[in-house]
Structures are given as C-alpha cells and as structure tokens.
Amino acid sequence: MSDQPQPHDPAPGTTPAPGSTPGPAAAPGSRSGATPGSAAAPGSPGSAALSTPAPVPELFSWEFAADPYPAYAWLRAHAPVHRTRLPSGVEAWLVTRYADARQALADQRLSKNPAHHDEPAHAKGKTGIPGERKAELMTHLLNIDPPDHTRLRRLVSKAFTPRRVAEFAPRVQELTDRLVDSFAARGSADLIHEFAFPLPIYAICDLLGVPREDQDDFRDWAGMMIRHGGGPRGGVARSVKKMRGYLADLIHRKRAALPAEPAPGEDLISGLIRASDHGEHLTENEAAAMAFILLFAGFETTVNLIGNGTYALLTHPAQRARLQESLGRNGTGGLLETAVEELLRFDGPVELATWRFATRPLTLGGQDIAAGDPVLVVLAAADRDPARFTDPDTLDLARRDNQHLGYGHGIHYCLGAPLARLEGRTALATLLTRLPDLRLAADPADLRWRGGLIMRGLRTLPVEFTPVGEPAARP
Secondary structure, three states, rough: OOOOOOOOOOOOOOOOOOOOOOOOOOOOOOOOOOOOOOOOOOOOOHHHHOOOOOOOOOOHHHHHHOOOOOOOOHHHHHHOEEEEOOOOOOOOEEEEOOHHHHHHOOOEEEEOOHHHHOOOHHHOOOOOOOOOOOOOOOOOOOOOOHHHHHHHHHHHHHHOOOHHHHHHHHHHHHHHHHHHHHOOOOOEEEEEHHHHHHHHHHHHHHOOOOOOOHHHHHHHHHHHHHOOOOOOHHHHHHHHHHHHHHHHHHHHHHHOOOOOOOOOOHHHHHHHHHHOOOOOOOOOHHHOOOOOOHHHHHHHHHHHHHHHHHHHOOOOOHHHHHHHHHHHHHHOOOOOOHHHHHHHHHHHEOEEOOEEEEOOOEEEEEEEEOOOOEEEHHHHHOOOOOOOOOOOOOOOOOOOOOOOOOOHHHHOHHHHHHHHHHHHHHHHHHHHOOOOOOEEOOOOOHHOOOOOOOEEEOOOOOOEEEEEHHHHHHH
C-alpha cells in the first residue's frame, strides 16, 4: 500500500514528452532534460562508452508500458539518476539502480510532503492522487513525514500485525473460493475484472468495517480509478469525492454506535475513532484520510500482484509446473512463499514508488538534485539490477536471496504488505489447484497494460480452463 496510481497514460501514437525521447541531449545545466550518461558515476557500468552520448530510450509510450525493462536496463547502465519530463508535464528524477533506490527510499532529505515540491504553475496538482486536495484527504501516510507519520502509522499498524492477518486468512480464502465459484463452471474468465480486482476490494472493506451492503459502491469507485487510468483525472476525482463523503458519514455512524470497550477483531475504522476519542489527537480529517488511503492503496497493489503473477506463471510454464507440483505435495507450505516474493521482484505491482521531494540539495548516484525537485524511485528497475540479483531477468520461484523493493524500504515500507502477500498466496494457490489446466486465452502481444506512472498491471487477463462442475452450496 505504499504507492498510488498516477493516471497519466499516453494516448496511443502520441509523441513522448521532452526529456524522455531519443534526441539531442539538453545543454549542461538545463532543467528540461538530462544529458544521457551524465548521471553515470565514474567506473559505473557503461561509463567507458559514454564519450558519445547514446539516445535515451523512449519512455512512457504504450510500447514501453508493455515491456519497460529494456529501457530501465539502459538507464541503469547509462543514466541511473535521470531527469525527465513525465507525460503530465512534471519534471522529476528517475532512480533506477538498486543501491541508489534503497538509499533514496530511506533518505530523510527526501520528503513525502508535497509542500516541499518546487512546482511551476503548470505542474500544480499533478502529483499525488487526483482530487485528494479538494476532498481534504491529504493527511495520510503517503503525504506526511515524521513525527506525524510515526504517530499515524502507529495507530494503523495494529490492524496489520501478523496475528491479525493470520486471523483474517479464513475470510480471504472464503472470498477467493466464492469468486472462483462464480466462473469455474463456465470454462473461461477475465481474471482481472472477475477475480484479481474484487478480491482485495472486499477484503479491505471487511477489514475497515464497511458494511457488506455498501461494498459494491466501493468496488464501483475503485473500478473508476482503474478503468479511467488513461482518461481525464476528473473521473477519478469524482470517485475520490464520493468515497470522502461516504467515509465521513460512516465515521459519524460508527462513533455514535461505538461500544465502551473494543470487541475482539474490532474493525479498523472503529479503532481509528477510538484512538481519536482517547487522546491520540487523530482529527476527523485524519481518520477519513487514513481510511481512504487504505482503501485506495490496499486494492490496486494486490490486483496487480495477482494479475501480474498469474500472467508470469502462464508465460513461464516450467516454473508454473514446478509450483503446481509443490502445491500438490506440500499444500501452501512448500514453494509458494518464495514464489510470491519472486513474482513481486520479477514483475511487481508497483513500478515506481510514490513521490518524494528534496528538502535541500543532495547528491544521489553521482547526480546533484536541487531542493524542491521531485524524485521517483523506479522499483521495477532496481529489482532487475544485475549488481544485486543473479540473472535478474530470469523468473526463479525458488530464489532465496531476494531482498526486493517491491513494497518499498524504510519508514514508508508498505504497511499492508502482510495482507497483500496473504491475498496473493491464497489467490495463486487456489487458481492453480482448482483450475489446474489454466491457460491464456489471448496472444500475450495483444494484452494491454495500464500505462499509469506508479502502478504496473494488466487491463485484462482472459483465460480458459476445463470447466469445473457447479460448486456445492457454501454456508
């Protein structure tokens, strides 16, 4: 949950933004682009070949979205800390090497607070989640620094303890089975919209305490955020506004009905209200913002973990067979845990970590960064860095040395990672066990990836399988 979608898809066939296209390098000191190779530290891979700068690979096109890894390899070798203009018009530094990425993710000079962004007029409002400013939802974990970050994270972290997540496992399995039941007898499905998308929505709604009769509304609002990732920001902003209004009302209703003492397994919104009412100084705006960001951040990372992970398994049949054999022998106690970690590394759900802003001048990867500059850590590039991972472009579900950055690093490490991992393990194990001959129902070249800046995920994932008989009625 450490990152949010930034819906700035390029339209098919559009000309990439300045700073990201092949072409002449910017003049020394220019703020509109970066000289390819100028960011490479002496002795770094590729530095010997930089007497004649090579053109920067095209970034943020539809082709790039389908397979960004060759471009990221070029950046790691030639411009590991690279300034570019994003499709939104905002200029930012891209950090692509593993060591630099870990440093940046933990560097206190890089603030999460957008107030530190030295943004020109044309860039105002183009970082973060569309609509969160107008909806007064800015005071959440992704936009604040210590000490406020420390206080709010402490209040929420109890919902994601290993014990609490383990107690939630039967509900996740129930949701997973019900979703598979809904299409198993048909012999085909779109695993994004029928499985990977609804599972985390319903799970996080249960955890927060959203009544079951209201959860389909959240599914619709969340769907707007995914479906309209390439369109106007207004659609997402309207969904954010509706979420904000609903959460404000739900907080009022839960506060009025709150019992004197918490019950075992109390929902998270009730816990936030209780903290607010017992001296933890959690304002109503903070409570609404925290509930919102857990909903917003808690679903798409898991959608993409399940979608990307299933796609990787279906396109690597030897690895998929290896995992199915392990599930058959050992259930969920065999290869599954390392497999999910490898899928997070190989083609993870979060492509770039969310926005950071330099609070003062600093040097990162040999590149000088000015105060107020945005910095985006490219997790997908860092997790394919050959300086850190052996054969990084190879999917190896048994990989042990796998300290990937898929859920971040440092104080902003994804709070919901234990729940996302549980959902990912449950979803993949259930699919491969109940639908053992699952296969793609489309040419991989025809699949479309959402081209947003932060998240990485498929728009659809059509599959076929031998139909399974109608399930027995579930209690």
